Amino acid sequence: MRDAVLIIDLDNYTYEVEHRPDLFEKWLGGTGVAVQLMREHMNPKADPLSPENVIVFATGPLTPAYPLASKTVAMFKSPLTGNLGESHAGGRTATSIAAAGYGAIVIKGASKKPVYLVVENDKVYFRDGRVLWGIPDSLIVGRIIAENEPGRGTRTMMRIGGAGEKLVRYSCVTTETYRHYGRLGLGAVFGSKKLKALIVRGRKKYLPADAKKYREVYDEIYRMAIESDAMKKYHLLGTAANVIPLNELKALPTRNLKVARFERAEEISGEALAEYNLGRRIACSHCPVACIHLAALRLPYENEPYFFRTIMISYDYELIYSLGSMLGIGNRDDLLRLIHRVETYGLDAMSTGVCLAWATEALERGIVSEKDTLVKLAFGDVECYLKAIDFIYEQPTDFYRHLAMGVSHAAEVYGGKEFALAFGGNEMPGYHTGYAAVLNYLTGMRHSHLDSAGYSLDQKAKDLSPEETIDRLIEEESWRQTLSSLVVCFFARGIYTPEVISKAFEPLGYSISPDELKKLGREIYREKARLKVDLGFSLDELSIPKRIFETPSLHGKLSENFVNKALEYYRKKLMEML
Amino acid sequence: MKRLVVEDIEKCVGCGLCMFACSRKFAKRPEIGNSSSAILPVSLSGFERGATVIFCRACEEPPCAQVCPSGALKPKKGGGVVYVESLCLGCHYCVEACTLNAIFVREDGKIAVCIHCGYCADYCPHGVIAYKEVEA
Ligand code: SF4
Numbered sequence A: 001m002r003d004a005v006l007i008i009d010l011d012n013y014t015y016e017v018e019h020r021p022d023l024f025e026k027w028l029g030g031t032g033v034a035v036q037l038m039r040e041h042m043n044p045k046a047d048p049l050s051p052e053n054v055i056v057f058a059t060g061p062l063t064p065a066y067p068l069a070s071k072t073v074a075m076f077k078s079p080l081t082g083n084l085g086e087s088h089a090g091g092r093t094a095t096s097i098a099a100a101g102y103g104a105i106v107i108k109g110a111s112k113k114p115v116y117l118v119v120e121n122d123k124v125y126f127r128d129g130r131v132l133w134g135i136p137d138s139l140i141v142g143r144i145i146a147e148n149e150p151g152r153g154t155r156t157m158m159r160i161g162g163a164g165e166k167l168v169r170y171s172c173v174t175t176e177t178y179r180h181y182g183r184l185g186l187g188a189v190f191g192s193k194k195l196k197a198l199i200v201r202g203r204k205k206y207l208p209a210d211a212k213k214y215r216e217v218y219d220e221i222y223r224m225a226i227e228s229d230a231m232k233k234y235h236l237l238g239t240a241a242n243v244i245p246l247n248e249l250k251a252l253p254t255r256n257l258k259v260a261r262f263e264r265a266e267e268i269s270g271e272a273l274a275e276y277n278l279g280r281r282i283a284c285s286h287c288p289v290a291c292i293h294l295a296a297l298r299l300p301y302e303n304e305p306y307f308f309r310t311i312m313i314s315y316d317y318e319l320i321y322s323l324g325s326m327l328g329i330g331n332r333d334d335l336l337r338l339i340h341r342v343e344t345y346g347l348d349a350m351s352t353g354v355c356l357a358w359a360t361e362a363l364e365r366g367i368v369s370e371k372d373t374l375v376k377l378a379f380g381d382v383e384c385y386l387k388a389i390d391f392i393y394e395q396p397t398d399f400y401r402h403l404a405m406g407v408s409h410a411a412e413v414y415g416g417k418e419f420a421l422a423f424g425g426n427e428m429p430g431y432h433t434g435y436a437a438v439l440n441y442l443t444g445m446r447h448s449h450l451d452s453a454g455y456s457l458d459q460k461a462k463d464l465s466p467e468e469t470i471d472r473l474i475e476e477e478s479w480r481q482t483l484s485s486l487v488v489c490f491f492a493r494g495i496y497t498p499e500v501i502s503k504a505f506e507p508l509g510y511s512i513s514p515d516e517l518k519k520l521g522r523e524i525y526r527e528k529a530r531l532k533v534d535l536g537f538s539l540d541e542l543s544i545p546k547r548i549f550e551t552p553s554l555h556g557k558l559s560e561n562f563v564n565k566a567l568e569y570y571r572k573k574l575m576e577m578l
Numbered sequence B: 001m002k003r004l005v006v007e008d009i010e011k012c013v014g015c016g017l018c019m020f021a022c023s024r025k026f027a028k029r030p031e032i033g034n035s036s037s038a039i040l041p042v043s044l045s046g047f048e049r050g051a052t053v054i055f056c057r058a059c060e061e062p063p064c065a066q067v068c069p070s071g072a073l074k075p076k077k078g079g080g081v082v083y084v085e086s087l088c089l090g091c092h093y094c095v096e097a098c099t100l101n102a103i104f105v106r107e108d109g110k111i112a113v114c115i116h117c118g119y120c121a122d123y124c125p126h127g128v129i130a131y132k133e134v135e136a
């Protein structure tokens, strides 16, 4: 197994490589290994924006051996929530880190002046980043570096835009232009370290233990990937396929979740985007599915006839929710312009949308004034939102300075917590499906909908008791720890069953049974829970915005009593575990 | 004579499956990764602008073989080259000589060049490349 950990210290511009077979054999890679590396390298009390914070990028043992083992786990202390930050991205991150020879990369300390890092096989170059610092557009930063650095086609290039430099707590790290470590503010951690970009390239080879078997198992997984129905959904419309079904279920948060059904959902649906805008599809490295959908947006220049610009914009369900329905935006061009603006600065789309939705309602209710917001925010009005996104980056007023720290923080200062849609400090994802989703947001290790897929449980099962709901969520999240330690794309979870994973390991010379894999997931869950508690997580500090109980969901109006019962049960489970 | 050809470059999604396949091409010693890959999909400054798939086009008079000092690269009948790994010095003269940049440097310093075996074509999920009979 690939067991090299590259440790880069920005305080002194030094690096070293450690071989850690102990870590990788026990914890596989990805999440499992990242948790341990965080433990080893970070003071749990660290201020997330101080040099003490640590960034871990960890890849898994199936990369680059098999298709769809295409993701990298980033772990850090989140400047948004003050707790565990974990975010996954694809692009070429995983295959490039593996090609450079590493299982994981740890970045510590902070540079005095802006730098960007180039990792090339055994070497790390600390490059002067002063010229790039201050360029707010992450797309341009990417292009400049691309011109200067070799490795076309095989390198990965993770970088921040202006939002990360300005320490917007929900700024992201963009990789290969269209993929993101989106959630929980990794961009701000890069910014605080004066790290503009991280490029990784290499050309290491690995040999299977059993050559014949390796090619056979590869073919089997490849066949499943291109033939399975499970993957077709992502292949055809992409995640945007969810817009219409969720809207029909009354689970699509709209206008700051005043309602959960958007009358213009059709217009911004995956179907409509595919029919009118889809311009190209692309894939993460080693993924046959190609779920990344790029819309072509053709915009005229107002005062110059016959002059157009056409920009390509990647869209996904979460962006359609947060910058579409949540803001009352039902026009596709408007939606795409907002997505593009968010992409430019390197902001997390979900958090940005939720922050702006709250700000709009706060203005409606007179909690804040136009003096604060500078523009008359109104649901459905794209121009005001475009300006407001600029302001989140520029932070010209106290209001935007607070809004750049997240919706929970802003509501703490101005009021309006009842409709500030965040859980554990993280802005809500786009599923108002019911109890399982809410409990997922509350108990998930990173408060992300993908932690335990509560939104999916809500759609599959009705009439679960509070206890059953928690048990099912923990079970799902535990298994997902195994998947995110491998690190396979969650969209391929139907393919990578415990049996298939076990089989995939064999020709690589490593044996682990399906049962052991499941057990390992539970252990990683526990390790992560411990880390989270060390970082200060407490169930007592969780609060739920009232709005969640007011707006009927797929399961009707939700009862606080049910949620409290479930949380009590979760507390018991957690205690037992720790 | 069968050759690897590009059928429709506009459908390339940049997944690199062809590249990973090429390193697995020898049944007796498949490799994991891209060290021995002789094909490289690249974007035109971002995949939103499209792609190019770089591999040897099997020249009739291969400049790469002409500059090879050790006889590791020899012209193949019908175009392209035969690569004898054991003779390769790792001088990379061929890398410079190929106008397409279709010769790649492996981890060990030797080179990777397409031998038109067609293995990768079966792994392109989108029909961008194909292994086909062409006129010599
Ligand atoms: S490697 Fe380049 S120069 Fe040599 S035969 Fe192929 S295309 Fe021609």
Ligand code: SF4
Binding pocket: B004, B021, B022, B023, B025, B037, B038, B039, B055, B113, B114, B115, B116, B117, B118, B119, B120, B121
């Ligand atoms: S045809 Fe064979 S040698 Fe050429 S790129 Fe494909 S797999 Fe590699």
Ligand code: SF4
Binding pocket: B011, B012, B013, B014, B015, B016, B017, B018, B019, B041, B053, B123, B124, B125, B126, B127, B128, B129
């Ligand atoms: S496998 Fe096909 S789609 Fe993927 S990079 Fe190669 S040519 Fe492009």
